[in-house]
Amino acid sequence: MMIVRELWREAARFPAPLASSIGLLVLVSATHVAQAVAIALAMSAVLSGQGGDVLVALASIAGIALARLVLSLAQTAAAARLGGHVRQALRRRAMRAALVPARLHDTDTRDGSVRAALSDGIDGTDAYVSKYLPAVAQVALTCPLVVVALLVLSPWAGVCVGLGVVLALAGPVAWNRVSARRGVQHWDSYESLSADLLESLRGMATLRALGDVPGTRQRLHARSEALRRATERVMRASLAGTGITDFGVQAGVVAATLTALAHAATGVSPTLEVYAILLLASEAFRPVRDLSRHWHAGFLGLTAIPGLAALAAFTDPTPTTEDRRTERPAAAPDATELRVSGLTFRYPGMGRPVLDRLDLTARRGALSAVVGPSGAGKSTLFDLLLGFLKPEAGRIELDGRPVRDGDIAVVSQRPVLFAGTIRDNLAVTGTPAESELEDACRAAGIMAEIETFPHGLDTEVAEAGSSLSGGQRQRLALARALLARRPVLLVDEPTSALDTDRAADVTRTLHRVARDRIVIMISHRPETLADVAELVSLAAPPLDRSTP
Numbered sequence: 001m002m003i004v005r006e007l008w009r010e011a012a013r014f015p016a017p018l019a020s021s022i023g024l025l026v027l028v029s030a031t032h033v034a035q036a037v038a039i040a041l042a043m044s045a046v047l048s049g050q051g052g053d054v055l056v057a058l059a060s061i062a063g064i065a066l067a068r069l070v071l072s073l074a075q076t077a078a079a080a081r082l083g084g085h086v087r088q089a090l091r092r093r094a095m096r097a098a099l100v101p102a103r104l105h106d107t108d109t110r111d112g113s114v115r116a117a118l119s120d121g122i123d124g125t126d127a128y129v130s131k132y133l134p135a136v137a138q139v140a141l142t143c144p145l146v147v148v149a150l151l152v153l154s155p156w157a158g159v160c161v162g163l164g165v166v167l168a169l170a171g172p173v174a175w176n177r178v179s180a181r182r183g184v185q186h187w188d189s190y191e192s193l194s195a196d197l198l199e200s201l202r203g204m205a206t207l208r209a210l211g212d213v214p215g216t217r218q219r220l221h222a223r224s225e226a227l228r229r230a231t232e233r234v235m236r237a238s239l240a241g242t243g244i245t246d247f248g249v250q251a252g253v254v255a256a257t258l259t260a261l262a263h264a265a266t267g268v269s270p271t272l273e274v275y276a277i278l279l280l281a282s283e284a285f286r287p288v289r290d291l292s293r294h295w296h297a298g299f300l301g302l303t304a305i306p307g308l309a310a311l312a313a314f315t316d317p318t319p320t321t322e323d324r325r326t327e328r329p330a331a332a333p334d335a336t337e338l339r340v341s342g343l344t345f346r347y348p349g350m351g352r353p354v355l356d357r358l359d360l361t362a363r364r365g366a367l368s369a370v371v372g373p374s375g376a377g378k379s380t381l382f383d384l385l386l387g388f389l390k391p392e393a394g395r396i397e398l399d400g401r402p403v404r405d406g407d408i409a410v411v412s413q414r415p416v417l418f419a420g421t422i423r424d425n426l427a428v429t430g431t432p433a434e435s436e437l438e439d440a441c442r443a444a445g446i447m448a449e450i451e452t453f454p455h456g457l458d459t460e461v462a463e464a465g466s467s468l469s470g471g472q473r474q475r476l477a478l479a480r481a482l483l484a485r486r487p488v489l490l491v492d493e494p495t496s497a498l499d500t501d502r503a504a505d506v507t508r509t510l511h512r513v514a515r516d517r518i519v520i521m522i523s524h525r526p527e528t529l530a531d532v533a534e535l536v537s538l539a540a541p542p543l544d545r546s547t548p
């Protein structure tokens with residue numbers, strides 16, 4: 001009997017479905033015991049030729065079987081409810097912990113690992129929660145009662161069955177440490193395969209271009225082999241535990257049978273008692289056998305527990321700085337000045353700061369720009385403005401107060417679009433009216449192209465926007481940012497994927513947009529920098545040997 005504390009605590013958060021799945025399972029067990037007694041009565045009545053008693057016993061058996069059918073169905077439904085609640089709670093917490101800006105700068109965790117834990121890992125816990133945990137309670141409540149009944153009928157049979165139950169339950173515990181170690185190895189292999197697979201799918205174009213598809217296939221095959229070996233090792237450990245349980249069950253049943261036969265041979269007990277001993281001995285082990293079956297079925301899923309713990313799936317969320325930023329009301333749309341003063345930031349382990357006492361003032365009414373060579377810290381500055389990174393020193397203020405979440409919209413260099421229609425992608429920040437959608441698309445210079453698509457705004461966009469060109473993705477992202485109606489707009493390299501004419505169009509759009517909000521643009525194209533009101537130039541990074 002193995003209690004995984006984390007999952008037990010999760011199940012206990014849902015007392016109603018937990019209690020009903022346990023209660024109904026105990027009632028199902030009671031029907032088995034009652035049926036055993038009824039069968040013993042029927043057989044004894046047959047042997048003693050009491051026809052009336054046989055009929056009564058047979059009617060009882062049929063009634064009990066019917067009751068069990070109804071109870072089993074209700075129990076399965078309650079257990080499924082319990083498992084569903086727990087999975088939902090785990091997923092909610094893990095997603096909350098995974099979808100935070102800090103993850104953007106987490107260079108240790110791979111997306112494929114997070115995906116594996118969030119989907120298969122959480123689903124894998126279901127068998128333990130919905131089947132194993134109620135079965136544990138069933139063993140704890142039912143077995144002692146049946147053993148006591150046997151002790152009353154025959155102390156020897158009761159002792160044999162009691163010892164068998166203890167051996168069957170306690171024996172597999174010896175394998176706990178081996179099982180846990182193998183479980184961790186199994187989950188590591190599974191996560192590695194998931195992460196490599198996701199990365200390969202995302203990078204397929206590059207892998208093809210470099211002619212490395214066969215090499216990737218081989219690497220994935222090696223990962224898959226490692227997973228198969230780890231799975232077999234885990235299943236062997238589980239089987240060893242199950243084997244010990246089976247031995248305890250068989251030894252107990254055989255010993256109880258021998259005792260019953262001895263009673264029959266010596267004539268110490270009446271026939272009814274001999275039958276009752278035989279049938280109850282078997283019933284005492286039924287919950288133990290069920291428990292062992294559910295353990296084996298759910299064991300593989302338990303290997304995800306360390307991965308889920310690392311994702312904070314078992315930790316109650318405390319409001320983070322980001323939450324507090326989100327909970328505050330959005331800023332008034334007419335903010336006039338974003339002021340950055342003395343801003344200093346360095347990545348962990350970095351010798352020199354990326355940004356060192358940076359000052360910048362961007363105002364509503366005219367475009368501001370940040371320039372600088374690669375690695376100068378332009379994207380880092382945007383991440384600091386967005387609150388994704390915390391500065392070491394300095395202040396970022398909008399009209400003299402700290403920046404809040406609803407203040408800033410951003411168009412990144414490689415904008416992310418989601419699978420769905422163009423309209424879905426534009427409406428992620430609200431439900432804009434048709435005219436607002438069209439105005440934003442027109443302002444971003446994408447409306448004319450949308451009108452040429454057969455389904456217009458309802459045209460489906462493939463995952464990650466891969467059915468659109470880089471320039472179309474950038475302009476759609478700009479339209480989406482305009483629709484967010486935030487007082488500050490950050491635009492990272494808005495013209496990098498555009499030809500000269502289109503780049504000029506987008507720059508004109510940004511100048512226009514900057515009339516009624518604060519707009520800061522990162523740009524490498526000198527021609528886009530003409531007429532900007534504030535130009536901040538970040539220095540080239542000096543060579544730093546501690547930089548990765």
Ligand SMILES: Nc1ncnc2c1ncn2[C@@H]1O[C@H](COP(=O)(O)OP(=O)(O)OP(=O)(O)O)[C@@H](O)[C@H]1O
Nearest residue numbers: 105347354373374375376377378379380381541547
């Ligand atoms: N998560 C990180 N951990 C450690 N160092 C980082 C991290 N992200 C960026 N850096 C380092 O910080 C420096 C600034 O990076 P940043 O991406 O801000 O530059 P950038 O000016 O936007 O460059 P580019 O024009 O090439 O996009 C670089 O030296 C980079 O290697």
